[in-house]
Amino acid sequence: MKRTGRHLLKADGLGLRFGGLQVLDELSLTVPEGRIVGLIGPNGAGKTSCFNCLTGIYRPQRGRVSFDGRDVSRLPTHRRARLGMTRTWQNLGVIDSLTVTENVMLAQHQRAGYGALAGILGMAGTWHRERELRRDAAEILDYFGLADVAGERVAELPYGTRKTCDMAMALASDPKLLLLDEPASGLSPEEALGLADTLRELRDRLRLTILMIEHHVPLVAEVCDYVYVLNFGRLLTEGGPEEIQRHPDVIAAYLGDGHATA
Amino acid sequence: MTTATLVLTRVRIRGRLGLVLRVVLVLAALALVAYPLFYGGDVWAQRISRAAIYAVIGLSINTLTGHAGQISLGHQAFVGIGAFSAAFMASQLAAPLGFGLAAAALAGTVTALLVGMVALRVTGLYLTLVTLAFGLTAETTIFNWREFTGGGAGAFAPRPALVETDFAYAVLCLGVLALVLYVDWRLVSTKTGRALAAVRNNEDIAATLGVNVTGYKLGAFCFSGLVAGLAGGLFAYWNQVVQALDFEFQVALVWVLMTVVGGLRSRLGVIIASSFFALLPLTLPNFLSGLPWQPPFLNEAVYHVLPPFIVVVMLLLVLRFFPGGIGQLLAPVTRRGGPKGAKR
Numbered sequence: 001m002k003r004t005g006r007h008l009l010k011a012d013g014l015g016l017r018f019g020g021l022q023v024l025d026e027l028s029l030t031v032p033e034g035r036i037v038g039l040i041g042p043n044g045a046g047k048t049s050c051f052n053c054l055t056g057i058y059r060p061q062r063g064r065v066s067f068d069g070r071d072v073s074r075l076p077t078h079r080r081a082r083l084g085m086t087r088t089w090q091n092l093g094v095i096d097s098l099t100v101t102e103n104v105m106l107a108q109h110q111r112a113g114y115g116a117l118a119g120i121l122g123m124a125g126t127w128h129r130e131r132e133l134r135r136d137a138a139e140i141l142d143y144f145g146l147a148d149v150a151g152e153r154v155a156e157l158p159y160g161t162r163k164t165c166d167m168a169m170a171l172a173s174d175p176k177l178l179l180l181d182e183p184a185s186g187l188s189p190e191e192a193l194g195l196a197d198t199l200r201e202l203r204d205r206l207r208l209t210i211l212m213i214e215h216h217v218p219l220v221a222e223v224c225d226y227v228y229v230l231n232f233g234r235l236l237t238e239g240g241p242e243e244i245q246r247h248p249d250v251i252a253a254y255l256g257d258g259h260a261t262a
Numbered sequence: 263m264t265t266a267t268l269v270l271t272r273v274r275i276r277g278r279l280g281l282v283l284r285v286v287l288v289l290a291a292l293a294l295v296a297y298p299l300f301y302g303g304d305v306w307a308q309r310i311s312r313a314a315i316y317a318v319i320g321l322s323i324n325t326l327t328g329h330a331g332q333i334s335l336g337h338q339a340f341v342g343i344g345a346f347s348a349a350f351m352a353s354q355l356a357a358p359l360g361f362g363l364a365a366a367a368l369a370g371t372v373t374a375l376l377v378g379m380v381a382l383r384v385t386g387l388y389l390t391l392v393t394l395a396f397g398l399t400a401e402t403t404i405f406n407w408r409e410f411t412g413g414g415a416g417a418f419a420p421r422p423a424l425v426e427t428d429f430a431y432a433v434l435c436l437g438v439l440a441l442v443l444y445v446d447w448r449l450v451s452t453k454t455g456r457a458l459a460a461v462r463n464n465e466d467i468a469a470t471l472g473v474n475v476t477g478y479k480l481g482a483f484c485f486s487g488l489v490a491g492l493a494g495g496l497f498a499y500w501n502q503v504v505q506a507l508d509f510e511f512q513v514a515l516v517w518v519l520m521t522v523v524g525g526l527r528s529r530l531g532v533i534i535a536s537s538f539f540a541l542l543p544l545t546l547p548n549f550l551s552g553l554p555w556q557p558p559f560l561n562e563a564v565y566h567v568l569p570p571f572i573v574v575v576m577l578l579l580v581l582r583f584f585p586g587g588i589g590q591l592l593a594p595v596t597r598r599g600g601p602k603g604a605k606r
Contacts, residue, residue: 057466077469086470093467095460106456110472116481119452120445126452133453173471 008033008068008177008209009085014053015062016046016233023049024060024233031177036203036210038220038241041230042253047213048090050230051179054211055087056080068176082110084176088183090213092166096155100146100165103154104137107169137172144168159186171202178202180212184219196222221245229253287592291530299432307428308500309541314435315496316540320521320532321442322489327518328526329455330482331462333390336377336397337517340487342509343400344370344494346410349417349504359422363495370491371484378483382476397514405506416505419498435496442489443529450527458482512570519573523580528589535588542569 009031016024024046031037039047052058054065056077064073072080087093094103112119112133114126141147144164154162163186170178183199184192196219202208214220220227221241229236229244231253237244244250298306319341326332334340344366351362381392404410411417425431449455457478460468465475498504516539524535547565584590 055470057469076474077466078472078474081470081472089467093464093470095456095463095467097463098456098459102456102459105453106460107471109453109457112453114453116452116454116457116478119454120449120485122444122448126448130452169471 006033006069007031007066009054009211010066011050011054011063012066013063014050014060014065016049016053016058016060022233024053027063027230027233027235029228029235029238031209031211032226033209034203034207035225036199036212036223038224038227039211039213039230040215040217040220040227040244041236045230046233047230048181049233051087051181051213054179055085081173084174085179086170086173086175086177087179088166088170088181090181090185092162093169094154094162094166097153099151099153100141100157100168101134101137101150103165104140104168104172105133107172108133108136108174111174140168140172160191163187167198171206176209178208178210178212180210180214182213182215184214184216189218192216192219193222195219199223217245287530291533295436299429304428307432309544311428311432311435311496311500312544313537313540314432314439315493315500316517316520316536317439317533318435318442318489318493318496319517320524320536321439321446321529322486322493323517323521324524324526324529324532325446325449325489326482326486327521328532329449329458329462330479330486331458332382332479332482333518334393334483334486335390335511335514335518336393336395336400337490338509338511338514339397339400339404340370340373340490341494341497342405342504342506343373344491345419345498345504345509346405346417346494347491348495348498349412349419350410352419352498353412353417359425359499362419362499363492366495366498367488367492370487370489370494372487373491374483374487375480377487378480382479382483394511397511401506401510405509411504411506414505416503417498418503420502421499425499431500435500438492438496439533442492446529454478516570516573519577523573523576523587525587525589525592528587528592530592531587531589539569539573542572546572 007030011027011029014024014027015022027046027050029037029039039050041047049058053060053063056065056072056075056079064071066072067080067083067085070083072083072085075083095106098106113129114123119126138147138150141150144167146161146164146168149157149161154165157165167183170180184195187195199210199212200223203210212224224241226238227241227244228238229247229250236249236253237247239247295310299310302309319337322340323334323337326334347369348362348366351357351365352359357365377393377396381389381396384392406413421431425434449458457468457473460471460473461475461478468478469475497508501508520535520539521532523539524533525531543566546569547562550560550565550568551562580587586593
């Protein structure tokens with residue numbers, strides 16, 4: 001893969017330690033604009049910890065993170081989110097007590113365009129903006145086929161619908177970079193391949209950049225332009241998906257005793 | 263848990279019938295207040311003021327615990343500091359009522375801001391302990407500060423001529439309650455409510471959606487303190503004298519419990535439970551001792567310790583049978599959306 005494109009996200013020498021446990025060690029990776037990059041590795045390799053460092057939920061002891069040409073290492077999570085860094089969660093980032101519409105409107109938090117105080121005082125502009133946000137949310141829900149359940153509380157919906165709502169929220173937040181934590185978990189193999197189409201569409205039509213953690217090897221092989229392999233908090237190897245699947249270290253560490261499943 | 267009440271909450275009443283029911287409910291509530299207010303004389307006007315003040319306190323706790331998911335067992339300190347500030351303004355500076363109430367709200371906000379900045383570094387049980395410790399400390403320090411609180415005799419807060427009658431004062435209290443209700447409604451209907459829902463469910467998810475978690479938690483603390491201080495100010499002018507023993511730890515506990523019994527995030531539920539708990543100690547002993555038949559060994563002294571006992575029993579009933587509180591029982595009528603009761 002060409003690596004000359006502009007780097008949207010760059011992590012440089014991340015080191016994260018919890019007490020005596022070295023979770024991440026000298027981890028560097030770059031995500032070029034407009035690409036889908038995979039982050040794979042066995043359980044406990046530090047993939048989700050890596051996401052937590054990139055989004056600012058964990059503060060790594062060493063290393064820097066830069067996003068969209070600016071050093072965000074010291075920015076708190078919500079400030080990074082406002083720069084256009086959106087993530088999804090392994091066990092879904094939906095808020096159970098809110099309805100589907102409200103969840104999507106929550107994802108639009110940063111572009112509500114009015115202050116919290118103006119909102120609770122019922123200032124004139126906020127009513128209008130709320131209506132606009134609701135309309136935008138309805139469009140997004142239409143696109144994702146969620147219009148029928150728009151008024152239902154998320155807690156009362158089946159897993160697949162909740163997952164779709166999660167994805168709708170990710171897009172509603174108007175991201176530049178999507179960090180997807182196991183988007184195919186809980187999906188059937190067919191649904192996972194359907195997800196591949198969705199991800200490619202996001203990249204090509206909405207010009208989104210995606211970094212995703214994924215265990216589902218066919219999906220990674222299908223959509224990723226580039227793959228990083230993590231093991232014991234270190235970078236094992238990196239390369240195109242074809243290359244990675246043939247790499248002996250990867251097969252040993254990740255796929256077990258030499259049976260590549262893909 | 264298949265009791266009749268639970269089955270009832272699963273019923274969804276839709277469309278025009280639902281709207282009519284809601285209107286009827288609100289009108290019934292208004293009539294319930296208006297009748298004793300106009301025909302009950304001063305006694306009932308005072309009681310309605312007290313109920314409204316409790317409801318404002320309940321909504322204050324609802325903001326913090328219901329919306330933001332934080333707990334405070336030191337609310338008597340916020341209310342008490344508000345009450346003493348209002349009394350100080352009224353008696354020492356002879357300031358008009360508006361200034362007294364503003365000072366009460368400001369004092370509540372500033373106190374909550376200071377406590378919040380310390381308390382929000384910890385979560386869960388530790389937050390509860392910090393607020394509890396703060397409340398108890400405030401009782402023994404600030405409330406015993408003679409120049410500010412007037413010592414054991416208390417601080418006086420005479421009402422100005424405009425609201426001197428109990429009727430006028432009740433109208434003022436109801437007006438403040440209406441204002442707080444409006445703000446609570448707007449809070450839930452705008453991005454603030456959604457952000458707080460995210461904060462109370464999962465702070466990490468909230469932060470990755472761009473919500474300033476610390477800011478919102480501190481904001482909720484401050485707003486809760488503001489409303490609590492305001493309620494304290496109303497209490498000061500209602501009682502016209504403020505004493506430290508009005509704000510002992512036990513009342514803070516009752517306030518938290520009444521909010522839970524009313525149902526977190528249910529405005530109507532909180533108002534009903536707050537009014538009930540405000541009036542119970544005033545009405546129950548008289549009512550029981552006025553009954554023609556008195557059971558043996560019971561007398562008026564016993565009736566006076568009944569209300570806290572009733573509070574606890576109600577809490578147990580609520581936790582066991584309808585964790586959404588009174589608000590859950592009202593859900594079929596008040597809720598617009600889904601079919602199920604008030605669950606998190």
